[in-house]
Amino acid sequence: MRxxxxxxxxxxxxxxxxxxxxxxxxxxxxxxLRPYWDxxxxxxxxxxxxxALEEVVEELHHMCLAAAAHIVDTGRFADLGIQDPxxxxxIAESWRRRAEQPSIYGRFDLRYDGEGPAKxxxxxxxxxxSLVEAAGPxxxxxxxxxxxxxxxxxxxxxxxxxWKRQAALLPxxxxxxxxxxxxDELGEDLMTVAYLRETAGQAGLETEAISMEDIGWDGLSxxxxxxxxxxxxxxxxxxxxxxxxxxxxxxxxxxxxxxGGGTGSTLxxxxxxxxxxxNKALMAVxxxxxxxxxxxxxxxxxxxxxxxxxSGYVAKPLLGREGAGVTVHQPRSVPExxxxxxxxxxxxxxxxxDGNRVVLGAWVVEDEAAGLGIRExxxxxxxxxxxxxxxxxx
Numbered sequence: 352m353r354x355x356x357x358x359x360x361x362x363x364x365x366x367x368x369x370x371x372x373x374x375x376x377x378x379x380x381x382x383x384l385r386p387y388w389d390x391x392x393x394x395x396x397x398x399x400x401x402x403a404l405e406e407v408v409e410e411l412h413h414m415c416l417a418a419a420a421h422i423v424d425t426g427r428f429a430d431l432g433i434q435d436p437x438x439x440x441x442i443a444e445s446w447r448r449r450a451e452q453p454s455i456y457g458r459f460d461l462r463y464d465g466e467g468p469a470k471x472x473x474x475x476x477x478x479x480x481s482l483v484e485a486a487g488p489x490x491x492x493x494x495x496x497x498x499x500x501x502x503x504x505x506x507x508x509x510x511x512x513x514w515k516r517q518a519a520l521l522p523x524x525x526x527x528x529x530x531x532x533x534x535d536e537l538g539e540d541l542m543t544v545a546y547l548r549e550t551a552g553q554a555g556l557e558t559e560a561i562s563m564e565d566i567g568w569d570g571l572s573x574x575x576x577x578x579x580x581x582x583x584x585x586x587x588x589x590x591x592x593x594x595x596x597x598x599x600x601x602x603x604x605x606x607x608x609x610x611g612g613g614t615g616s617t618l619x620x621x622x623x624x625x626x627x628x629x630n631k632a633l634m635a636v637x638x639x640x641x642x643x644x645x646x647x648x649x650x651x652x653x654x655x656x657x658x659x660x661x662s663g664y665v666a667k668p669l670l671g672r673e674g675a676g677v678t679v680h681q682p683r684s685v686p687e688x689x690x691x692x693x694x695x696x697x698x699x700x701x702x703x704x705d706g707n708r709v710v711l712g713a714w715v716v717e718d719e720a721a722g723l724g725i726r727e728x729x730x731x732x733x734x735x736x737x738x739x740x741x742x743x744x745x
Contacts, residue, residue, distance in 0.1 A: 352400065354392055355395060371483050372388055387739060389740055397744065404711075404720075405720040406720075419628060441623055442623050452620075452622040453520050454717070455510070456716050457479060470648050471646055476625050483543055505722060506721050525557075527620075529558055530561050530562060651694075659684065710733045712726060
């Protein structure tokens with residue numbers, strides 16, 4: 352793994368916008384616009400290196416599934432902040448019937464510097480973004496800048512095949528609705544959903560686009576409907592389950608939840624059991640099950656324990672996104688147990704490449720490693736000001 356600088360293409364912004372990345376710039380607090388898509392640099396990997404990382408990702412994925420099974424079997428939903436017994440029961444039922452429910456994708460965030468073992472930082476298997484830029488623009492960038500090179504990127508093909516394989520799990524005779532939140536100002540959620548809808552369409556599925564805010568409730572029939580008053584039988588939503596289950600219409604979601612047996616009216620994608628894989632408490636449970644594993648960092652839910660004196664630690668809210676609420680604590684600092692539920696994870700500072708802190712976003716489609724997206728930041732926390740950097744295999 353090596354970082355190289357390179358001259359960006361003269362028309363890079365319009366090029367990536369035409370390829371679906373309509374948010375190529377980030378507005379900073381000083382009101383300046385700076386590249387989010389940053390092709391002034393790229394990362395180079397060797398093929399054996401990528402093949403080894405693929406094995407790591409698939410191993411971590413199966414370890415996380417084992418942790419989900421443990422949470423359900425032992426009823427540890429409260430450790431994830433899930434206090435509603437009814438919601439916990441529905442998640443457990445969703446897990447038990449997971450073979451009957453479509454489940455498409457997820458993204459691991461990994462610490463990796465090209466030398467030591469990759470370490471899992473977290474897993475988002477409910478609403479991961481940065482998919483558009485990983486699947487499309489970076490592939491086209493490679494074809495233009497490095498003809499004949501390769502890339503850890505089979506995302507598009509695997510997504511199309513996943514929809515084909517799982518089409519039989521969808522309610523027959525009804526389109527799959529694809530929903531994003533209209534509150535998304537950047538367009539990232541919109542384009543992620545539009546791209547996933549495109550892959551479903553290429554798989555032969557009938558699809559419809561809708562915003563979460565336009566989903567209606569028909570009180571007479573007791574069903575969710577779209578703007579044409581058609582029943583929504585299945586819906587891919589880029590909307591976190593913790594919001595979906597607790598919004599104003601949350602009780603209706605739980606009342607009509609189809610966990611795969613045809614017992615309800617709406618089949619949501621990703622399914623409810625994915626809440627177990629998108630909660631930071633997962634890291635602590637995985638560490639309990641696989642203590643000392645070379646691809647894990649120590650993690651606890653009751654406080655930093657020995658991490659305060661040894662490695663230092665990072666406190667992460669259980670449901671935080673884009674670094675929100677994350678705090679970094681150096682070794683031998685005063686231990687801090689926060690009021691909100693957190694995961695206390697061993698501090699493993701992100702690798703520093705010429706002042707750029709890098710995190711690998713490794714994609715999983717169904718149960719297989721499918722691609723890589725790289726983000727850089729200036730500090731230890733990968734936040735909303737991070738940059739996306741393409742990569743090649745040479």
